[in-house]
Amino acid sequence: MGALSFPRFYALVVLILVASLAALDRCLTGFSPAPSPGLRAAILAVGAATLAMLAGLAWLYHRRLSTRLEGLRQFVEGLPQAAASPPAAPPAGDDLSGLTQALLGAAPRIHGLVESLRREAARREAILAGMVEGVLAIDREFKVTFCNAAFARSVGAAAPIPGGVPLLKLVRDPALHDMLRQVLATGQADSRCLQLSAAGDHWFEIQAAPMDGPSGDSVLAVLHDITRQERLERVRRDFVANVSHELRTPLAAIRGYSETLLAGALEEPDNRRLFVEVIQAHAIRLNNIASDLLVLSELESGVDGAQPQRCAVREVLQAALSTVESEAALRGVPLVCGPIDDVKVFGHRLRLEQAFVNLLDNAIKFNHPGGEVRLSAQRLPGGVRIVVSDTGIGIPSEDLPRIFERFYRVDKARSRAVGGTGLGLSIVKHVVEQMHGAISAESQLGKGSTFTVDLPAA
Numbered sequence: 001m002g003a004l005s006f007p008r009f010y011a012l013v014v015l016i017l018v019a020s021l022a023a024l025d026r027c028l029t030g031f032s033p034a035p036s037p038g039l040r041a042a043i044l045a046v047g048a049a050t051l052a053m054l055a056g057l058a059w060l061y062h063r064r065l066s067t068r069l070e071g072l073r074q075f076v077e078g079l080p081q082a083a084a085s086p087p088a089a090p091p092a093g094d095d096l097s098g099l100t101q102a103l104l105g106a107a108p109r110i111h112g113l114v115e116s117l118r119r120e121a122a123r124r125e126a127i128l129a130g131m132v133e134g135v136l137a138i139d140r141e142f143k144v145t146f147c148n149a150a151f152a153r154s155v156g157a158a159a160p161i162p163g164g165v166p167l168l169k170l171v172r173d174p175a176l177h178d179m180l181r182q183v184l185a186t187g188q189a190d191s192r193c194l195q196l197s198a199a200g201d202h203w204f205e206i207q208a209a210p211m212d213g214p215s216g217d218s219v220l221a222v223l224h225d226i227t228r229q230e231r232l233e234r235v236r237r238d239f240v241a242n243v244s245h246e247l248r249t250p251l252a253a254i255r256g257y258s259e260t261l262l263a264g265a266l267e268e269p270d271n272r273r274l275f276v277e278v279i280q281a282h283a284i285r286l287n288n289i290a291s292d293l294l295v296l297s298e299l300e301s302g303v304d305g306a307q308p309q310r311c312a313v314r315e316v317l318q319a320a321l322s323t324v325e326s327e328a329a330l331r332g333v334p335l336v337c338g339p340i341d342d343v344k345v346f347g348h349r350l351r352l353e354q355a356f357v358n359l360l361d362n363a364i365k366f367n368h369p370g371g372e373v374r375l376s377a378q379r380l381p382g383g384v385r386i387v388v389s390d391t392g393i394g395i396p397s398e399d400l401p402r403i404f405e406r407f408y409r410v411d412k413a414r415s416r417a418v419g420g421t422g423l424g425l426s427i428v429k430h431v432v433e434q435m436h437g438a439i440s441a442e443s444q445l446g447k448g449s450t451f452t453v454d455l456p457a458a
């Protein structure tokens with residue numbers, strides 16, 4: 001029936017009926033001698049009845065064909081679903097039997113294909129969702145065609161991000177847009193390290209490559225968060241720069257004073273002793289830096305001669321107090337010892353003692369004459385809390401988060417004047433963390449600082 005609908009089909013049948021009767025009538029009119037009116041009416045009636053019967057038969061056939069075609073259409077539409085009910089078996093030799101048989105034969109293959117595609121898509125979704133790297137695909141208009149949860153997380157957007165969202169709505173960094181634009185324009189893959197503000201200024205190593213998308217060219221980008229590596233690399237660079245700087249200052253002084261002595265100052269009885277004393281002070285400083293660095297590297301690498309042991313906190317703190325006593329007396333800063341509970345902890349006794357010497361030394365050094373340093377140790381469930389507090393100069397709040405970094409000093413000039421290298425607190429932090437403890441600092445500028453060390457009991 002082709003594209004003919006039912007109403008059109010019947011209009012056509014009626015038209016053919018009327019045309020056929022008109023043609024029959026005209027033929028009868030042309031006969032000579034002309035048939036009597038009765039015969040003519042009878043012939044026309046038989047013709048009309050025959051034509052009406054033929055039309056009825058055609059209608060029945062058409063109805064049957066349409067019903068079966070509808071069945072086939074529903075079957076084909078339902079093919080992707082495994083539950084599609086097959087059409088009734090066609091009678092052999094039927095017009096549609098070939099097509100129906102072919103469809104029935106192809107159905108299991110189509111089901112298999114659809115199933116394997118579905119499984120493949122689910123597997124791909126699971127892999128992409130589980131990736132730590134962000135995956136982003138955009139089209140020529142810079143609209144997101146696909147992205148995974150890691151990408152949404154890294155740009156601070158709520159997942160899932162629907163397809164078609166303009167990339168500009170998610171990430172505004174021009175460097176990323178430039179990179180993707182270039183990949184689209186050249187068709188060449190590219191790789192860059194970029195800092196994305198949308199991702200809280202995290203650093204990413206981004207690999208972008210062209211891809212043939214369903215709607216033309218597109219770009220696929222993989223974003224690997226390298227913020228941690230970048231931070232470590234910066235710390236390493238700063239460390240090397242700091243070490244070089246710290247070594248250069250005393251070395252330059254030693255070299256300068258020794259050259260002055262050799263150039264004739266040796267003969268000046270007033271100066272030579274002074275110059276040699278300066279050289280000695282700088283040599284001691286160099287030695288302090290070297291030994292602090294050695295301690296740090298031992299702590300970091302875990303290569304440490306001594307074996308950890310049970311040590312009594314009270315003994316450790318008393319030993320540390322007696323080490324700094326003379327310094328405290330010299331600076332006029334009294335040491336006040338609060339209640340010290342005797343708790344046993346597990347670690348390196350000498351290292352722990354050194355850590356508290358460092359904390360007490362700071363509390364005395366960065367203090368005023370007449371100020372005060374307090375030390376106490378309080379038993380806690382499962383551990384001990386040791387507090388070193390002072391009424392000293394305090395630490396500005398913007399410096400507080402950085403004081404445990406290697407070589408970090410709030411006031412470089414003052415710290416250097418009192419012989420500090422800026423490694424003391426980083427050693428303390430390492431020692432405490434190696435014992436599975438924690439250290440924190442609170443301070444008020446001009447009022448004093450409090451360092452709290454929590455250690456687990458042995």
Ligand SMILES: Nc1ncnc2c1ncn2[C@@H]1O[C@H](COP(=O)(O)OP(=O)(O)OP(=O)(O)O)[C@@H](O)[C@H]1O
Nearest residue numbers: 362363366403409410411415420421422423424425
């Ligand atoms: N109790 C404190 N009061 C005020 N500032 C402090 C105190 N403790 C530490 N700081 C600040 O923190 C910085 C780092 O301390 P840290 O002990 O690491 O270095 P340092 O004392 O300068 O040198 P080092 O301990 O290696 O001899 C100090 O330079 C100082 O600016």
Ligand SMILES: [Mg+2]
Nearest residue numbers: 358362424425
């Ligand atoms: Mg110190």
